[in-house]
Amino acid sequence: SSELTQPPSVSVSPGQTASITCSGNKLGDYYASWYQQKPGQSPVVVVYQDNKRPSGIPARFSGSTSGNTATLTIYETQAMDEADYYCQAWDSTKYVFGPGTKVTVL
Amino acid sequence: ITLKESGPALVKPTQTLTLTCTFSGFSLSTGAVGVAWFRQPPGKALEWLALIYWDDNKRYSPSVKSGLTITRDTSKNQVVLTMTNMDPVDTGTYYCAHSIVPNIAAASFDFWGQGTLVTVSS
Numbered sequence: 001s002s003e004l005t006q007p008p009s010v011s012v013s014p015g016q017t018a019s020i021t022c023s024g025n026k027l028g029d030y031y032a033s034w035y036q037q038k039p040g041q042s043p044v045v046v047v048y049q050d051n052k053r054p055s056g057i058p059a060r061f062s063g064s065t066s067g068n069t070a071t072l073t074i075y076e077t078q079a080m081d082e083a084d085y086y087c088q089a090w091d092s093t094k095y096v097f098g099p100g101t102k103v104t105v106l
Numbered sequence: 107i108t109l110k111e112s113g114p115a116l117v118k119p120t121q122t123l124t125l126t127c128t129f130s131g132f133s134l135s136t137g138a139v140g141v142a143w144f145r146q147p148p149g150k151a152l153e154w155l156a157l158i159y160w161d162d163n164k165r166y167s168p169s170v171k172s173g174l175t176i177t178r179d180t181s182k183n184q185v186v187l188t189m190t191n192m193d194p195v196d197t198g199t200y201y202c203a204h205s206i207v208p209n210i211a212a213a214s215f216d217f218w219g220q221g222t223l224v225t226v227s228s
Contacts, residue, residue, distance in 0.1 A: 030211045035152070042201060042221055043152065048214035086152055090211040094167045095142075095154035 004087055004098035011104045018074040020101045022087030025068055030090045032070035034063060037100075038083045046085075047072060079105050107131035109141075109202050109219035116225050117192050122173075123224060127185040127202030131217075134180050136160055140205040141185040142215055143176065147198040158185055159207060192226045199223050 004024040012018040022032060031050050035043040045054055047063035050070065060075040070089075074081055082105045087098040113125035125143070132139060142157040156176040157165045166174050173190030185202060204217040 033214050035215075037152075042218040043203075043215075044218070045214055045216050048216070049212055054216055088152075088154075088215075090213070094165075094169060095157075095213070097152045097154070099151050 004089065004096055006085075006087060006098040006101045008099070009102045009104065011106055012074070012077045013106055014079060015076055018077050018081070018103055020072045020074075020085050020087075020103070022070045022072075022089075022098050023068055024089060024091070024096075024098075026091050027065070027068045027070055027089055030092075032063065032065060033088045034061075034070075034072045035086045035088060035097075036081075036083045037086065043086065074103070077103075077105055081105060107204055107217040109204060109217060111200060111202050111219045111222040113200070113222055113224065115223060116227065118228050119193055119226060121192050123187075123189045123192050123196070123226075125187045125200055125202075125222065125224075127187070127219060129183050129185070129202075129204065132204060134158070134160055134178055134183070134185070138207050140207045140213065141178070142203050142205050142213075143185075143187045144201045144203065144215075145196075145198045146201070146221075147195075150198075152201075156187060157205065157207075157213070165210070194226045197224065197226045 034047040037043045046061045051063040062073045109129040139160045143155040175188045199221040201221045203215040207213040
């Protein structure tokens with residue numbers, strides 16, 4: 001079965017760049033999406049189809065892929081970006097999510 | 107677009123869970139539109155459960171128990187998820203979400219309900 005792997009945590013200083021990776025052996029075949037989830041809230045899609053940004057999502061959120069790894073980059077990180085981030089993709093039989101990465105803005 | 111989940115907060119082991127997603131702002135009869143269900147155990151990651159498409163096709167997670175059923179009522183703008191033989195490990199927050207599905211691999215889940223916490227306990 002396909003699994004997605006993410007680092008458990010990423011720390012970043014305000015104004016700096018945070019990068020979150022998501023690896024999976026079928027990621028190169030399918031699109032990746034990224035979801036932001038703050039405590040007690042529902043997920044919000046910040047990137048879909050690898051690198052598209054929904055309306056209303058700040059331009060500082062950027063997605064990219066290379067081989068079997070997808071990356072979410074948050075430029076000029078703000079305190080409001082502190083949250084859990086999940087990558088998600090189709091693995092030929094089901095939609096799968098990564099375990100999540102907690103982004104802490106120090 | 108808004109979605110809202112409703113259903114029991116507490117179910118006993120072996121019982122059947124029925125959750126309703128009531129939505130507005132879109133039609134489930136419109137091409138390339140779907141509604142999906144997810145769950146999230148406390149402190150854990152999201153898990154996809156099922157998806158129903160505009161043409162009434164359905165997909166289920168093979169990782170989840172076989173007693174999963176998703177249906178729609180387009181006249182009421184509702185999607186219903188039933189899960190049989192509930193177990194304490196099924197405890198968590200259940201979400202429904204609107205999906206744009208240009209093709210199955212490109213689906214994105216762009217509007218989510220607030221979620222409903224379901225506890226399975228005797």
